Amino acid sequence: MAKFFFFFFFFTSLCMLLTLFVTEAAPKTSLVKTLPGFKGSFPSKHYSGYITLGGEKPADQGKNLFYYFVESERKPATDPVVLWLNGGPGCSSFDGFVYEHGPFNFKEGKPKGSLPILYLNPYSWSKVSNIIYLDSPTGVGFSYSKDPRNYVTGDLKTAYDTHNFLLKWFEQFPEFLSNPFYITGESFAGIYVPTLASQVVQGIKDGAKRIINFKGYMVGNGVTDRIFDGNALVPFAHGMGLISDDIYKEVVAACEGIYYQPQSVMCDDKLEQVHQAIEGLNIYNILEPCYHNPTYNQNDKLQNSTLPSSFQQLGKTQKPLPVRKRIYGRAWPFQAQVRDGLVPLWPQLAASTRIAVPCVNDEVATRWLNDKAVRNAIHAVPESVSGRWTLCTNRISYYHDAGSMIPYHLNLTLQGYRALIYSGDHDMCVPFTGTQAWTKSLGYKILDEWRPWFSNGIDVAGFLQGYEKNFTFITVKGSGHTVPEYKPQEALHFYSRWLAGLSI
Known part of the structure; x- marks a missing residue:
């Protein structure tokens, strides 16, 4: 009986030690x-x-x-x-x-x-x-x-x-x-x-x-x-009341339901009507206002712009919002910009067209995450090693493969x-x-x-x-x-x- 209690005590203690080790295993x-x-x-x-x-x-x-x-x-x-x-x-x-x-x-x-x-x-x-x-x-x-x-x-x-x-x-x-x-x-x-x-x-x-x-x-x-996402905008805009019944019927007839890759000049023209109708909306949330970069001059001429027309009218008349009103990023509306599988990044598009990334104000996060004390606290290497933190980078080359x-x-x-x-x-x-x-x-x-x-x-x-x-x-x-x-x-x-x- 004594041996039984000895081995029971030994086994229980060993399990407790192993449990303690496992729960403290994180570096x-x-x-x-x-x-x-x-x-x-x-x-x-x-x-x-x-x-x-x-x-x-x-x-x-x-x-x-x-x-x-x-x-x-x-x-x-x-x-x-x-x-x-x-x-x-x-x-x-x-x-x-x-x-x-x-x-x-x-x-x-x-x-x-x-x-x-x-x-x-x-x-x-x-x-x-x-x-x-x-x-x-x-x-x-x-x-x-x-x-x-x-x-x-x-x-x-x-x-x-x-x-x-x-x-x-x-x-x-x-x-x-x-x-x-x-x-x-x-x-x-x-x-x-x-x-x-x-x-x-x-x-x-x-x-x-x-x-x-x-x-x-x-x-x-x-x-x-690319097909499902690319064809989504027109029915969305119509269902949300952003385009009229007439525009919707005309674009459906001209494009025959294929909007992601216009098959005719007529389809392209009708899609332009859709883009004109939704100009100025916050693409990331149509219910929210859009942060407009106060340093951007809406009178600047856009030469050879590759962005949709809905992003070409962002002006400096609206003051910055006190809190962020949405994401800095790039997604499927720019799929037409993909060449040989290479996906353009938002900072690259912004630089090439002199347009600030639309509807974005990430000043607070950028300020906080680039503070030396913050980087030190979260064990991030110095800026001299990894570069300045930005919400979206332009230093990678990314292929959709x-x-x-x-x-x-x-x-x-x-x-x-x-x-x-x-x-x-x-x-x-x-x-x-x-x-x-x-x-x-x-x-x-x-x-x-x-x-x-x-x-x-x-x-x-x-x-x-x-x-x-x-x-x-x-x-x-x-x-x-x-x-x-x-x-x-x-x-x-x-x-x-x-x-x-x-x-x-």
Whole structure:
């Protein structure tokens, strides 16, 4: 009996020690202890730093990908681990961190002589999940390489590198390896998410050293398919009352339903009428005003402009708004600019046309993230090494080489991985009309017929259509391109319930 108690005590003690080791496995050097501009205690642990990628080929080496990891405020040991990716291509995931669903919000106003003030975000997605914000691909945000060849990338290379990042990240944070894992993102991350998910699934099949507990993915207002997305604007503009019945009938007749690539001069002329009708609107949310750069002179002549006419009339008469009124980024409306697969970046387009990026004011985030004290606190290398942080970079060359994402969605969902596709229904950049069309085109049986969903039990928050294969499409009423920014309470609601496997 004495031997039994001895071995029982020894085994119990060993388990306790192993548990203690696992829960403290995260690298202490990556722990974020304070953040300039925020007073108080963090509601959970934060970590940040770099994962350096290596590989057999020289081109795969020397890529330093920056991440910021927020542990769940609820049960980090068992709550899902979620990877968040912003789009662009070329835009930092700190967009999601500071303006959408991160643990902090900026206080309005610009305090003179001091940093912006932060306060806790009551609708942070870290309320219910562990979340990794990743600057990807290399060259975006704080991510960098000393070899400029590493700034040439594309859909497939980005997915490959991000998968390697995840394997190395879980190597440093092994205590989270058994947690359910999800991949999420918005806008051009409609490309990043399914391509990365496919890499992760292939890694599981190939018996990767660390098997990620991948369960599914989520995409918001995501770029998906040049035909569906390219044909979405005209029916969206008509349905929203932005163009008349006469203009709509004429453009339908002239283009025969093909708007993404005009087949005739007549179609092109009628599409120009559509663009003229929607001039001056905030493309990222037609309900919101548009921030106009006060330094831009609307009388400047635009020579050989390559931007749609709706962006050629931005003037300096409107004063800057006190808070940001939407994203700095590039998405499918500029697909016609793609040449030989190379995707133009917003800063490049802005420089070539002398037009400021429309409807954007990210001065506060840029000021905060380039402060030396902030960079030091989050373990980002000095500006002299990685360059100045910008929300969207112009130093990468990005090739769209994966084609349509529809085959990716089919392949993943047929293998049993859960998918939630959501759309802010007032986004004109990647309109919900295109997303609704391609989700229906998968041909899955409808299990939950089109219906309203509610975030507070009273008010309609949007609409939902549920399909077989755990595939769901929802709209978010009154929201623009970045749903968690415009509708944070509603976003946290559907995010929480979907992660938990509950009906939205």
